[in-house]
Amino acid sequence: MSPELLNALAIFVLAILVGFEVISKVPATLHTPLMSGANSIHGIVLVGAMLIAATADNPLSYVLAFVAVVFGAANVVGGYVVTDRMLQMFRKREMPPPRSDKPE
Amino acid sequence: MNEETIYALVFLAWLAGAAAFVLGLHQMNSPATARGGNRLSAGGMAVAVLATLIWLVVRPGGLGNSPLPLIIIVGGFAIGGGIGFVLARRVAMTAMPQLVSLFNAVGGGAAALVAIDDYIRGVSIGEMEVSTAIFVVLGAVIGSVTFSGSLIASGKLQGTVPGRPIFFPGSRLLTVVLALGTVAGFLLLVLSAAGVVALTPELGLIVLGLIVVAALIFGITMVLPIGGADMPVVISLLNSFTGTAAAMAGFVINNPVLIIAGALVGAAGGILTKLMADAMNRSIANIMVGGFGAGDGAAGDAGPGAEGGNVREVGMDDAAIQLAYAQKVIIVPGYGLAVAQAQHAVRELAELLEDRGVEVSYAIHPVAGRMPGHMNVLLAEANVPYPQLKEMDEINPEFDRADVALVVGANDVTNPAARSNPASPIYGMPILNVDHARSILVIKRSMRPGYAGIDNELYVNPKTGMVFADAKDGLNQLVAAVKLV
Numbered sequence: 001m002s003p004e005l006l007n008a009l010a011i012f013v014l015a016i017l018v019g020f021e022v023i024s025k026v027p028a029t030l031h032t033p034l035m036s037g038a039n040s041i042h043g044i045v046l047v048g049a050m051l052i053a054a055t056a057d058n059p060l061s062y063v064l065a066f067v068a069v070v071f072g073a074a075n076v077v078g079g080y081v082v083t084d085r086m087l088q089m090f091r092k093r094e095m096p097p098p099r100s101d102k103p104e
Numbered sequence: 105m106n107e108e109t110i111y112a113l114v115f116l117a118w119l120a121g122a123a124a125f126v127l128g129l130h131q132m133n134s135p136a137t138a139r140g141g142n143r144l145s146a147g148g149m150a151v152a153v154l155a156t157l158i159w160l161v162v163r164p165g166g167l168g169n170s171p172l173p174l175i176i177i178v179g180g181f182a183i184g185g186g187i188g189f190v191l192a193r194r195v196a197m198t199a200m201p202q203l204v205s206l207f208n209a210v211g212g213g214a215a216a217l218v219a220i221d222d223y224i225r226g227v228s229i230g231e232m233e234v235s236t237a238i239f240v241v242l243g244a245v246i247g248s249v250t251f252s253g254s255l256i257a258s259g260k261l262q263g264t265v266p267g268r269p270i271f272f273p274g275s276r277l278l279t280v281v282l283a284l285g286t287v288a289g290f291l292l293l294v295l296s297a298a299g300v301v302a303l304t305p306e307l308g309l310i311v312l313g314l315i316v317v318a319a320l321i322f323g324i325t326m327v328l329p330i331g332g333a334d335m336p337v338v339i340s341l342l343n344s345f346t347g348t349a350a351a352m353a354g355f356v357i358n359n360p361v362l363i364i365a366g367a368l369v370g371a372a373g374g375i376l377t378k379l380m381a382d383a384m385n386r387s388i389a390n391i392m393v394g395g396f397g398a399g400d401g402a403a404g405d406a407g408p409g410a411e412g413g414n415v416r417e418v419g420m421d422d423a424a425i426q427l428a429y430a431q432k433v434i435i436v437p438g439y440g441l442a443v444a445q446a447q448h449a450v451r452e453l454a455e456l457l458e459d460r461g462v463e464v465s466y467a468i469h470p471v472a473g474r475m476p477g478h479m480n481v482l483l484a485e486a487n488v489p490y491p492q493l494k495e496m497d498e499i500n501p502e503f504d505r506a507d508v509a510l511v512v513g514a515n516d517v518t519n520p521a522a523r524s525n526p527a528s529p530i531y532g533m534p535i536l537n538v539d540h541a542r543s544i545l546v547i548k549r550s551m552r553p554g555y556a557g558i559d560n561e562l563y564v565n566p567k568t569g570m571v572f573a574d575a576k577d578g579l580n581q582l583v584a585a586v587k588l589v
Contacts, residue, residue, distance in 0.1 A: 075208075076188070
Protein backbone atom coordinates (compact mmCIF):
# COMPACT_ATOMS: atom_id res chain seq x y z
CA MET A 1 0.00 0.00 0.00
CA SER A 2 1.26 3.43 -0.92
CA PRO A 3 2.06 6.07 1.75
CA GLU A 4 -0.78 8.21 0.35
CA LEU A 5 -3.25 5.42 0.92
CA LEU A 6 -1.99 4.83 4.46
CA ASN A 7 -2.31 8.55 5.24
CA ALA A 8 -5.82 8.55 3.79
CA LEU A 9 -6.75 5.54 5.94
CA ALA A 10 -5.47 7.32 9.06
CA ILE A 11 -7.55 10.40 8.24
CA PHE A 12 -10.56 8.17 7.56
CA VAL A 13 -10.37 6.37 10.91
CA LEU A 14 -9.85 9.60 12.87
CA ALA A 15 -12.75 11.29 11.08
CA ILE A 16 -15.01 8.34 11.96
CA LEU A 17 -14.06 8.70 15.62
CA VAL A 18 -14.79 12.43 15.47
CA GLY A 19 -18.16 11.63 13.91
CA PHE A 20 -19.03 9.31 16.79
CA GLU A 21 -18.14 11.96 19.36
CA VAL A 22 -19.56 15.04 17.69
CA ILE A 23 -23.14 13.97 18.29
CA SER A 24 -23.97 13.55 21.95
CA LYS A 25 -27.21 14.02 23.82
CA VAL A 26 -29.51 15.61 21.26
CA PRO A 27 -33.11 16.54 22.14
CA ALA A 28 -35.56 14.69 19.87
CA THR A 29 -36.67 18.07 18.54
CA LEU A 30 -33.34 18.38 16.80
CA HIS A 31 -33.11 14.88 15.31
CA THR A 32 -34.60 15.86 11.97
CA PRO A 33 -32.64 19.11 11.48
CA LEU A 34 -29.46 17.34 12.53
CA MET A 35 -30.03 14.56 10.02
CA SER A 36 -30.76 17.12 7.33
CA GLY A 37 -27.62 19.05 8.28
CA ALA A 38 -25.49 15.92 8.03
CA ASN A 39 -27.23 15.19 4.73
CA SER A 40 -25.98 18.53 3.36
CA ILE A 41 -22.41 17.78 4.43
CA HIS A 42 -22.10 14.66 2.30
CA GLY A 43 -22.90 16.94 -0.60
CA ILE A 44 -19.13 17.52 -0.46
CA VAL A 45 -19.11 14.83 -3.14
CA LEU A 46 -19.76 17.84 -5.40
CA VAL A 47 -16.02 18.58 -5.09
CA GLY A 48 -15.30 15.08 -6.38
CA ALA A 49 -17.71 15.61 -9.26
CA MET A 50 -15.96 18.88 -10.18
CA LEU A 51 -12.57 17.19 -10.14
CA ILE A 52 -13.68 14.40 -12.50
CA ALA A 53 -15.35 16.97 -14.77
CA ALA A 54 -12.04 18.83 -15.06
CA THR A 55 -10.21 15.80 -16.42
CA ALA A 56 -13.01 14.30 -18.52
CA ASP A 57 -11.99 13.75 -22.12
CA ASN A 58 -14.64 11.55 -23.71
CA PRO A 59 -18.43 11.76 -24.15
CA LEU A 60 -19.22 9.11 -21.51
CA SER A 61 -17.07 10.87 -18.90
CA TYR A 62 -18.64 14.20 -19.75
CA VAL A 63 -22.11 12.80 -19.18
CA LEU A 64 -21.18 11.04 -15.92
CA ALA A 65 -19.45 14.17 -14.61
CA PHE A 66 -22.34 16.41 -15.59
CA VAL A 67 -24.95 14.25 -13.84
CA ALA A 68 -22.66 13.97 -10.80
CA VAL A 69 -22.25 17.77 -10.62
CA VAL A 70 -26.02 18.32 -10.93
CA PHE A 71 -26.72 15.71 -8.22
CA GLY A 72 -24.03 17.01 -5.88
CA ALA A 73 -25.10 20.65 -6.29
CA ALA A 74 -28.76 19.77 -5.59
CA ASN A 75 -27.67 17.89 -2.45
CA VAL A 76 -25.54 20.79 -1.19
CA VAL A 77 -27.75 23.78 -1.97
CA GLY A 78 -31.10 22.14 -1.25
CA GLY A 79 -29.80 20.46 1.88
CA TYR A 80 -28.51 23.61 3.53
CA VAL A 81 -31.52 25.71 2.56
CA VAL A 82 -34.10 23.21 3.84
CA THR A 83 -32.13 22.71 7.07
CA ASP A 84 -32.04 26.46 7.61
CA ARG A 85 -35.80 26.60 7.10
CA MET A 86 -36.31 23.91 9.73
CA LEU A 87 -34.09 25.74 12.18
CA GLN A 88 -35.95 29.02 11.79
CA MET A 89 -38.11 27.84 14.68
CA PHE A 90 -35.19 28.48 17.01
CA ARG A 91 -35.15 32.18 16.28
CA LYS A 92 -34.16 34.14 19.38
CA ARG A 93 -37.61 35.61 20.04
CA GLU A 94 -39.16 32.18 20.25
CA MET A 95 -36.72 30.84 22.78
CA PRO A 96 -37.93 30.36 26.36
CA PRO A 97 -36.98 33.22 28.71
CA PRO A 98 -33.18 33.29 29.08
CA ARG A 99 -31.86 31.85 32.30
CA SER A 100 -29.36 34.24 33.86
CA ASP A 101 -27.86 31.58 36.15
CA LYS A 102 -26.05 29.96 33.25
CA PRO A 103 -22.34 30.75 33.04
CA GLU A 104 -20.65 31.31 29.68
CA MET B 105 2.98 30.81 -7.64
CA ASN B 106 3.98 27.33 -8.60
CA GLU B 107 1.64 24.38 -8.66
CA GLU B 108 2.78 23.09 -5.28
CA THR B 109 2.01 26.37 -3.50
CA ILE B 110 -1.41 26.66 -5.10
CA TYR B 111 -2.27 23.10 -4.17
CA ALA B 112 -1.13 23.68 -0.58
CA LEU B 113 -3.44 26.69 -0.30
CA VAL B 114 -6.34 24.75 -1.77
CA PHE B 115 -5.61 21.90 0.61
CA LEU B 116 -5.75 24.33 3.56
CA ALA B 117 -9.09 25.64 2.31
CA TRP B 118 -10.41 22.07 2.19
CA LEU B 119 -9.15 21.53 5.71
CA ALA B 120 -10.91 24.71 6.88
CA GLY B 121 -14.11 23.41 5.27
CA ALA B 122 -13.77 20.06 7.03
CA ALA B 123 -13.21 21.83 10.38
CA ALA B 124 -16.34 23.92 9.77
CA PHE B 125 -18.33 20.71 9.16
CA VAL B 126 -17.22 19.23 12.49
CA LEU B 127 -17.83 22.42 14.49
CA GLY B 128 -21.13 23.12 12.72
CA LEU B 129 -22.41 19.62 13.34
CA HIS B 130 -21.45 19.89 16.99
CA GLN B 131 -23.32 23.19 17.35
CA MET B 132 -26.43 21.52 15.97
CA ASN B 133 -26.67 19.47 19.17
CA SER B 134 -28.35 22.36 20.97
CA PRO B 135 -31.37 24.48 19.94
CA ALA B 136 -29.64 27.75 20.84
CA THR B 137 -26.72 27.25 18.46
CA ALA B 138 -28.25 24.97 15.82
CA ARG B 139 -28.96 27.56 13.17
CA GLY B 140 -25.54 29.13 13.50
CA GLY B 141 -24.02 25.65 13.26
CA ASN B 142 -25.79 24.93 9.99
CA ARG B 143 -24.62 28.24 8.56
CA LEU B 144 -21.05 27.61 9.67
CA SER B 145 -21.22 24.25 7.91
CA ALA B 146 -22.64 25.90 4.78
CA GLY B 147 -19.82 28.47 4.87
CA GLY B 148 -17.27 25.67 5.06
CA MET B 149 -18.90 24.02 2.06
CA ALA B 150 -18.76 27.28 0.07
CA VAL B 151 -15.06 27.67 0.87
CA ALA B 152 -14.30 24.07 -0.15
CA VAL B 153 -16.23 24.30 -3.44
CA LEU B 154 -14.81 27.73 -4.39
CA ALA B 155 -11.26 26.63 -3.59
CA THR B 156 -11.75 23.61 -5.85
CA LEU B 157 -12.99 25.77 -8.70
CA ILE B 158 -10.06 28.20 -8.30
CA TRP B 159 -7.61 25.30 -8.20
CA LEU B 160 -9.01 23.82 -11.39
CA VAL B 161 -8.78 27.11 -13.26
CA VAL B 162 -5.47 28.60 -12.08
CA ARG B 163 -3.31 25.47 -11.80
CA PRO B 164 -0.80 25.10 -14.62
CA GLY B 165 -2.70 23.80 -17.64
CA GLY B 166 -5.97 24.95 -16.11
CA LEU B 167 -9.01 23.25 -17.56
CA GLY B 168 -7.21 22.49 -20.81
CA ASN B 169 -8.18 23.78 -24.21
CA SER B 170 -11.76 22.58 -24.25
CA PRO B 171 -14.37 24.86 -22.68
CA LEU B 172 -16.53 21.81 -21.96
CA PRO B 173 -15.31 21.03 -18.41
CA LEU B 174 -15.99 24.56 -17.20
CA ILE B 175 -19.42 24.51 -18.86
CA ILE B 176 -20.18 21.20 -17.17
CA ILE B 177 -19.11 22.48 -13.75
CA VAL B 178 -20.75 25.90 -13.86
CA GLY B 179 -23.82 24.80 -15.85
CA GLY B 180 -24.29 21.65 -13.77
CA PHE B 181 -23.99 23.62 -10.55
CA ALA B 182 -26.51 26.20 -11.75
CA ILE B 183 -29.01 23.53 -12.77
CA GLY B 184 -28.59 21.24 -9.76
CA GLY B 185 -28.24 24.07 -7.25
CA GLY B 186 -31.20 25.90 -8.77
CA ILE B 187 -33.46 22.85 -8.58
CA GLY B 188 -32.33 22.15 -5.02
CA PHE B 189 -32.86 25.76 -3.96
CA VAL B 190 -36.35 26.04 -5.43
CA LEU B 191 -37.48 22.69 -3.99
CA ALA B 192 -36.06 23.55 -0.57
CA ARG B 193 -37.77 26.95 -0.50
CA ARG B 194 -41.09 25.85 -1.91
CA VAL B 195 -41.69 22.53 -0.16
CA ALA B 196 -44.50 22.53 2.39
CA MET B 197 -43.11 21.78 5.82
CA THR B 198 -45.31 18.68 5.95
CA ALA B 199 -43.54 17.27 2.88
CA MET B 200 -40.06 18.12 4.13
CA PRO B 201 -38.98 14.60 5.20
CA GLN B 202 -39.38 13.18 1.69
CA LEU B 203 -37.38 16.10 0.26
CA VAL B 204 -34.50 15.36 2.63
CA SER B 205 -34.65 11.78 1.41
CA LEU B 206 -34.56 12.99 -2.19
CA PHE B 207 -31.45 15.10 -1.53
CA ASN B 208 -29.91 12.09 0.12
CA ALA B 209 -30.66 10.00 -2.97
CA VAL B 210 -28.89 12.37 -5.36
CA GLY B 211 -25.92 12.66 -3.00
CA GLY B 212 -25.54 8.89 -3.05
CA GLY B 213 -25.97 8.87 -6.82
CA ALA B 214 -23.21 11.47 -7.25
CA ALA B 215 -20.81 9.43 -5.09
CA ALA B 216 -21.53 6.31 -7.15
CA LEU B 217 -20.95 8.20 -10.42
CA VAL B 218 -17.59 9.58 -9.28
CA ALA B 219 -16.44 6.05 -8.40
CA ILE B 220 -17.75 4.55 -11.66
CA ASP B 221 -16.11 7.27 -13.74
CA ASP B 222 -12.75 6.60 -12.13
CA TYR B 223 -13.01 2.89 -12.87
CA ILE B 224 -13.79 3.52 -16.54
CA ARG B 225 -10.70 5.71 -16.86
CA GLY B 226 -8.50 3.32 -14.93
CA VAL B 227 -9.29 0.22 -16.96
CA SER B 228 -9.22 2.07 -20.27
CA ILE B 229 -5.56 2.96 -19.72
CA GLY B 230 -4.87 -0.38 -18.06
CA GLU B 231 -4.09 1.04 -14.64
CA MET B 232 -6.17 -0.34 -11.83
CA GLU B 233 -4.67 -0.90 -8.41
CA VAL B 234 -6.22 -3.42 -6.03
CA SER B 235 -6.99 -0.76 -3.41
CA THR B 236 -8.61 1.50 -6.01
CA ALA B 237 -10.75 -1.37 -7.29
CA ILE B 238 -11.95 -2.06 -3.73
CA PHE B 239 -12.93 1.56 -3.10
CA VAL B 240 -14.54 1.91 -6.55
CA VAL B 241 -16.83 -1.05 -6.01
CA LEU B 242 -17.65 -0.02 -2.41
CA GLY B 243 -18.43 3.54 -3.50
CA ALA B 244 -20.50 2.41 -6.49
CA VAL B 245 -22.44 -0.20 -4.48
CA ILE B 246 -23.14 1.91 -1.38
CA GLY B 247 -23.98 4.95 -3.49
CA SER B 248 -26.36 2.97 -5.72
CA VAL B 249 -28.13 1.29 -2.78
CA THR B 250 -28.69 4.72 -1.18
CA PHE B 251 -29.85 6.22 -4.45
CA SER B 252 -32.64 3.74 -5.14
CA GLY B 253 -33.41 3.09 -1.46
CA SER B 254 -33.81 6.80 -0.68
CA LEU B 255 -36.04 7.29 -3.72
CA ILE B 256 -38.33 4.51 -2.47
CA ALA B 257 -38.30 5.96 1.07
CA SER B 258 -39.17 9.36 -0.35
CA GLY B 259 -41.97 7.83 -2.43
CA LYS B 260 -43.38 6.04 0.62
CA LEU B 261 -43.57 9.31 2.57
CA GLN B 262 -45.04 11.14 -0.41
CA GLY B 263 -47.60 8.39 -0.96
CA THR B 264 -46.52 7.56 -4.53
CA VAL B 265 -45.29 4.23 -3.17
CA PRO B 266 -47.68 2.53 -0.70
CA GLY B 267 -46.51 3.18 2.87
CA ARG B 268 -47.41 -0.28 4.09
CA PRO B 269 -44.76 -3.00 4.07
CA ILE B 270 -44.66 -4.58 0.60
CA PHE B 271 -43.69 -8.18 0.08
CA PHE B 272 -43.82 -10.12 -3.15
CA PRO B 273 -43.23 -13.82 -3.67
CA GLY B 274 -39.54 -14.57 -3.44
CA SER B 275 -38.60 -11.05 -2.35
CA ARG B 276 -36.36 -12.28 0.45
CA LEU B 277 -34.70 -14.81 -1.85
CA LEU B 278 -34.14 -12.09 -4.45
CA THR B 279 -32.50 -9.86 -1.83
CA VAL B 280 -30.12 -12.65 -0.83
CA VAL B 281 -29.30 -13.48 -4.47
CA LEU B 282 -28.59 -9.81 -5.24
CA ALA B 283 -26.33 -9.49 -2.22
CA LEU B 284 -24.40 -12.65 -3.13
CA GLY B 285 -24.11 -11.55 -6.77
CA THR B 286 -22.72 -8.18 -5.70
CA VAL B 287 -20.12 -9.82 -3.48
CA ALA B 288 -19.13 -12.19 -6.30
CA GLY B 289 -18.72 -9.29 -8.73
CA PHE B 290 -16.70 -7.37 -6.13
CA LEU B 291 -14.31 -10.31 -5.70
CA LEU B 292 -14.02 -10.74 -9.47
CA LEU B 293 -13.02 -7.10 -10.04
CA VAL B 294 -10.56 -7.07 -7.13
CA LEU B 295 -8.93 -10.31 -8.30
CA SER B 296 -8.75 -8.88 -11.79
CA ALA B 297 -6.98 -5.76 -10.51
CA ALA B 298 -4.59 -8.02 -8.61
CA GLY B 299 -3.82 -9.87 -11.83
CA VAL B 300 -5.13 -13.21 -10.57
CA VAL B 301 -8.04 -13.24 -13.02
CA ALA B 302 -7.64 -11.89 -16.55
CA LEU B 303 -10.55 -9.65 -17.51
CA THR B 304 -10.59 -7.51 -20.64
CA PRO B 305 -11.47 -3.84 -19.91
CA GLU B 306 -14.82 -4.37 -21.66
CA LEU B 307 -15.62 -7.38 -19.49
CA GLY B 308 -14.58 -5.46 -16.35
CA LEU B 309 -16.99 -2.65 -17.24
CA ILE B 310 -19.80 -5.14 -17.84
CA VAL B 311 -19.19 -6.70 -14.43
CA LEU B 312 -19.22 -3.26 -12.77
CA GLY B 313 -22.42 -2.41 -14.64
CA LEU B 314 -24.07 -5.60 -13.37
CA ILE B 315 -22.92 -4.84 -9.83
CA VAL B 316 -24.47 -1.37 -10.03
CA VAL B 317 -27.76 -2.74 -11.37
CA ALA B 318 -27.84 -5.37 -8.62
CA ALA B 319 -27.15 -2.68 -5.99
CA LEU B 320 -29.92 -0.47 -7.36
CA ILE B 321 -32.44 -3.33 -7.19
CA PHE B 322 -31.12 -4.27 -3.75
CA GLY B 323 -31.85 -0.74 -2.50
CA ILE B 324 -35.44 -1.10 -3.67
CA THR B 325 -36.05 -4.54 -2.19
CA MET B 326 -34.40 -3.42 1.06
CA VAL B 327 -36.79 -0.51 1.67
CA LEU B 328 -40.06 -1.87 0.20
CA PRO B 329 -40.82 -4.29 3.09
CA ILE B 330 -40.35 -1.56 5.70
CA GLY B 331 -43.48 0.25 6.92
CA GLY B 332 -43.90 3.98 6.42
CA ALA B 333 -43.81 4.66 10.17
CA ASP B 334 -40.19 3.50 10.26
CA MET B 335 -39.07 5.65 7.30
CA PRO B 336 -37.35 8.34 9.44
CA VAL B 337 -34.95 5.74 10.81
CA VAL B 338 -34.42 4.28 7.33
CA ILE B 339 -33.66 7.71 5.85
CA SER B 340 -31.22 8.42 8.65
CA LEU B 341 -29.50 5.09 8.02
CA LEU B 342 -29.30 5.75 4.27
CA ASN B 343 -27.93 9.20 5.09
CA SER B 344 -25.12 7.51 6.97
CA PHE B 345 -24.58 5.21 3.94
CA THR B 346 -24.23 8.21 1.62
CA GLY B 347 -21.57 9.66 3.90
CA THR B 348 -19.67 6.39 3.66
CA ALA B 349 -20.08 6.34 -0.13
CA ALA B 350 -18.69 9.88 -0.33
CA ALA B 351 -15.68 8.78 1.74
CA MET B 352 -15.12 5.82 -0.62
CA ALA B 353 -15.26 8.21 -3.58
CA GLY B 354 -12.68 10.30 -1.71
CA PHE B 355 -10.36 7.29 -1.54
CA VAL B 356 -10.89 6.63 -5.25
CA ILE B 357 -9.88 10.12 -6.35
CA ASN B 358 -7.51 10.56 -3.38
CA ASN B 359 -9.17 13.65 -1.97
CA PRO B 360 -8.92 14.38 1.77
CA VAL B 361 -11.97 16.60 2.19
CA LEU B 362 -14.26 13.93 0.75
CA ILE B 363 -12.76 11.35 3.08
CA ILE B 364 -13.10 13.53 6.18
CA ALA B 365 -16.60 14.84 5.48
CA GLY B 366 -17.85 11.44 4.30
CA ALA B 367 -16.49 9.56 7.31
CA LEU B 368 -17.85 12.27 9.61
CA VAL B 369 -21.38 11.92 8.22
CA GLY B 370 -21.12 8.14 8.06
CA ALA B 371 -20.33 7.92 11.78
CA ALA B 372 -22.50 10.78 13.03
CA GLY B 373 -25.40 9.53 10.89
CA GLY B 374 -25.01 6.09 12.44
CA ILE B 375 -25.20 7.53 15.97
CA LEU B 376 -28.19 9.64 15.01
CA THR B 377 -29.96 6.59 13.56
CA LYS B 378 -29.45 4.81 16.86
CA LEU B 379 -30.82 7.82 18.80
CA MET B 380 -33.90 7.96 16.57
CA ALA B 381 -34.56 4.24 16.85
CA ASP B 382 -34.19 4.51 20.64
CA ALA B 383 -36.71 7.36 20.77
CA MET B 384 -39.20 5.03 19.06
CA ASN B 385 -38.09 2.11 21.22
CA ARG B 386 -37.22 0.10 18.11
CA SER B 387 -33.99 -1.63 17.23
CA ILE B 388 -32.35 -0.83 13.91
CA ALA B 389 -32.02 -4.53 13.09
CA ASN B 390 -35.71 -5.02 13.76
CA ILE B 391 -36.65 -2.19 11.44
CA MET B 392 -34.44 -3.38 8.60
CA VAL B 393 -35.96 -6.85 8.79
CA GLY B 394 -39.24 -5.06 8.18
CA GLY B 395 -42.87 -6.03 8.46
CA PHE B 396 -43.92 -3.63 11.21
CA GLY B 397 -47.71 -3.76 11.48
CA ALA B 398 -47.97 -6.25 8.64
CA GLY B 399 -49.41 -9.02 10.79
CA ASP B 400 -52.22 -6.84 12.06
CA GLY B 401 -53.09 -5.17 8.79
CA ALA B 402 -56.07 -7.37 7.99
CA ALA B 403 -57.45 -7.22 11.53
CA GLY B 404 -57.01 -3.46 11.54
CA ASP B 405 -59.36 -3.03 8.61
CA ALA B 406 -62.24 -4.38 10.65
CA GLY B 407 -61.67 -1.65 13.25
CA PRO B 408 -63.05 -1.33 16.77
CA GLY B 409 -66.44 -0.63 15.20
CA ALA B 410 -66.66 -4.38 14.79
CA GLU B 411 -66.82 -4.69 18.56
CA GLY B 412 -70.16 -2.97 18.60
CA GLY B 413 -71.35 0.41 19.82
CA ASN B 414 -68.49 1.02 22.23
CA VAL B 415 -67.47 4.17 20.42
CA ARG B 416 -69.10 7.30 21.86
CA GLU B 417 -69.57 10.12 19.42
CA VAL B 418 -69.95 13.68 20.72
CA GLY B 419 -71.26 16.75 18.93
CA MET B 420 -69.35 19.97 18.39
CA ASP B 421 -71.34 21.89 21.04
CA ASP B 422 -70.74 19.29 23.73
CA ALA B 423 -67.07 19.20 22.88
CA ALA B 424 -66.88 23.01 22.96
CA ILE B 425 -68.50 23.16 26.40
CA GLN B 426 -66.09 20.58 27.77
CA LEU B 427 -63.15 22.60 26.50
CA ALA B 428 -64.46 26.03 27.52
CA TYR B 429 -65.13 25.06 31.12
CA ALA B 430 -61.96 23.08 31.63
CA GLN B 431 -59.12 24.37 33.76
CA LYS B 432 -56.39 22.55 31.97
CA VAL B 433 -56.41 21.32 28.38
CA ILE B 434 -53.61 19.36 26.74
CA ILE B 435 -53.61 19.30 22.95
CA VAL B 436 -52.05 16.23 21.32
CA PRO B 437 -51.27 17.05 17.69
CA GLY B 438 -50.39 14.36 15.17
CA TYR B 439 -49.66 13.94 11.50
CA GLY B 440 -53.38 14.19 10.65
CA LEU B 441 -53.25 17.76 11.90
CA ALA B 442 -50.29 18.49 9.68
CA VAL B 443 -51.72 17.04 6.47
CA ALA B 444 -54.98 18.94 7.02
CA GLN B 445 -52.85 22.11 7.41
CA ALA B 446 -54.70 22.72 10.67
CA GLN B 447 -51.79 24.22 12.62
CA HIS B 448 -53.29 27.69 12.44
CA ALA B 449 -56.77 26.48 13.41
CA VAL B 450 -55.41 24.70 16.46
CA ARG B 451 -53.52 27.81 17.51
CA GLU B 452 -56.70 29.88 17.15
CA LEU B 453 -58.61 27.42 19.36
CA ALA B 454 -55.83 27.46 21.95
CA GLU B 455 -55.77 31.27 22.07
CA LEU B 456 -59.53 31.40 22.44
CA LEU B 457 -59.39 28.98 25.36
CA GLU B 458 -56.55 30.90 26.99
CA ASP B 459 -58.60 34.09 26.79
CA ARG B 460 -61.17 32.28 28.89
CA GLY B 461 -58.51 31.43 31.46
CA VAL B 462 -57.95 27.83 30.40
CA GLU B 463 -54.39 26.56 30.77
CA VAL B 464 -53.35 25.14 27.38
CA SER B 465 -50.26 23.16 26.49
CA TYR B 466 -49.23 20.89 23.63
CA ALA B 467 -47.94 17.37 24.15
CA ILE B 468 -45.31 16.56 21.53
CA HIS B 469 -44.44 12.93 21.09
CA PRO B 470 -40.82 12.45 19.90
CA VAL B 471 -42.05 11.02 16.62
CA ALA B 472 -45.21 13.11 16.19
CA GLY B 473 -45.55 13.98 12.54
CA ARG B 474 -43.44 11.88 10.25
CA MET B 475 -40.03 12.46 11.80
CA PRO B 476 -38.60 13.32 15.21
CA GLY B 477 -39.02 17.03 15.77
CA HIS B 478 -41.30 17.43 12.74
CA MET B 479 -44.32 18.57 14.79
CA ASN B 480 -42.30 21.26 16.56
CA VAL B 481 -41.37 22.74 13.20
CA LEU B 482 -44.98 22.70 11.98
CA LEU B 483 -46.35 24.36 15.14
CA ALA B 484 -43.56 26.93 15.27
CA GLU B 485 -44.44 27.81 11.69
CA ALA B 486 -47.98 28.61 12.92
CA ASN B 487 -46.48 30.85 15.66
CA VAL B 488 -47.42 28.61 18.56
CA PRO B 489 -45.33 29.92 21.49
CA TYR B 490 -42.33 27.67 22.02
CA PRO B 491 -42.79 27.34 25.84
CA GLN B 492 -46.22 25.74 25.31
CA LEU B 493 -44.68 22.81 23.45
CA LYS B 494 -43.92 20.12 26.00
CA GLU B 495 -41.92 17.00 25.30
CA MET B 496 -43.26 13.62 26.31
CA ASP B 497 -41.38 13.11 29.58
CA GLU B 498 -42.34 16.56 30.74
CA ILE B 499 -46.04 16.38 29.86
CA ASN B 500 -46.90 12.80 30.77
CA PRO B 501 -47.26 13.45 34.55
CA GLU B 502 -49.52 16.42 33.73
CA PHE B 503 -52.19 14.32 32.03
CA ASP B 504 -53.40 13.23 35.50
CA ARG B 505 -54.27 16.86 36.24
CA ALA B 506 -55.76 17.65 32.83
CA ASP B 507 -59.50 18.04 32.45
CA VAL B 508 -59.50 17.43 28.73
CA ALA B 509 -56.94 15.87 26.40
CA LEU B 510 -57.72 16.95 22.84
CA VAL B 511 -56.23 14.51 20.33
CA VAL B 512 -56.06 15.90 16.80
CA GLY B 513 -54.90 13.53 14.10
CA ALA B 514 -52.64 11.52 16.37
CA ASN B 515 -53.18 7.80 16.74
CA ASP B 516 -50.48 5.25 17.46
CA VAL B 517 -48.58 7.52 19.88
CA THR B 518 -51.67 7.57 22.16
CA ASN B 519 -52.47 3.86 22.03
CA PRO B 520 -52.49 2.38 25.56
CA ALA B 521 -51.80 -1.03 24.03
CA ALA B 522 -48.15 0.03 23.88
CA ARG B 523 -48.16 -0.10 27.69
CA SER B 524 -50.55 -2.93 28.40
CA ASN B 525 -50.67 -5.44 25.57
CA PRO B 526 -47.46 -7.44 25.02
CA ALA B 527 -48.99 -8.95 21.86
CA SER B 528 -49.29 -5.56 20.20
CA PRO B 529 -46.66 -4.74 17.57
CA ILE B 530 -46.11 -1.35 19.21
CA TYR B 531 -45.75 -2.84 22.71
CA GLY B 532 -42.97 -1.03 24.56
CA MET B 533 -43.08 2.12 22.43
CA PRO B 534 -43.19 5.16 24.72
CA ILE B 535 -46.61 6.82 24.41
CA LEU B 536 -48.40 9.89 25.67
CA ASN B 537 -50.58 9.00 28.68
CA VAL B 538 -53.66 10.55 27.14
CA ASP B 539 -55.93 8.03 28.89
CA HIS B 540 -54.94 9.49 32.26
CA ALA B 541 -56.80 12.73 31.55
CA ARG B 542 -60.25 13.20 33.10
CA SER B 543 -61.86 13.17 29.69
CA ILE B 544 -60.61 12.74 26.16
CA LEU B 545 -61.73 14.29 22.91
CA VAL B 546 -60.51 12.81 19.64
CA ILE B 547 -60.92 14.62 16.34
CA LYS B 548 -60.60 12.01 13.63
CA ARG B 549 -62.03 11.51 10.19
CA SER B 550 -63.03 7.89 10.63
CA MET B 551 -62.28 4.81 12.68
CA ARG B 552 -59.48 3.83 10.31
CA PRO B 553 -56.38 2.60 12.12
CA GLY B 554 -53.22 4.69 12.15
CA TYR B 555 -49.93 4.38 10.34
CA ALA B 556 -48.89 1.22 12.17
CA GLY B 557 -52.13 -0.39 10.99
CA ILE B 558 -53.39 -1.41 14.41
CA ASP B 559 -56.51 -0.62 16.47
CA ASN B 560 -56.44 1.99 19.21
CA GLU B 561 -58.29 0.95 22.36
CA LEU B 562 -58.31 4.60 23.44
CA TYR B 563 -61.29 5.12 21.15
CA VAL B 564 -63.45 2.62 23.01
CA ASN B 565 -62.48 4.03 26.43
CA PRO B 566 -65.68 5.24 28.20
CA LYS B 567 -63.94 8.57 28.93
CA THR B 568 -63.38 9.20 25.23
CA GLY B 569 -65.66 11.22 23.02
CA MET B 570 -65.09 11.01 19.27
CA VAL B 571 -65.59 14.01 17.00
CA PHE B 572 -65.69 12.69 13.44
CA ALA B 573 -64.35 15.45 11.22
CA ASP B 574 -61.38 16.51 9.15
CA ALA B 575 -58.82 18.07 11.51
CA LYS B 576 -59.10 21.54 10.02
CA ASP B 577 -62.89 21.60 9.61
CA GLY B 578 -63.36 20.08 13.05
CA LEU B 579 -61.13 22.66 14.72
CA ASN B 580 -62.75 25.54 12.88
CA GLN B 581 -66.19 24.32 13.93
CA LEU B 582 -64.92 23.95 17.50
CA VAL B 583 -63.61 27.52 17.43
CA ALA B 584 -67.01 28.76 16.29
CA ALA B 585 -68.76 26.66 18.94
CA VAL B 586 -66.47 27.83 21.75
CA LYS B 587 -67.14 31.46 20.80
CA LEU B 588 -70.86 30.83 21.39
CA VAL B 589 -70.43 29.18 24.79
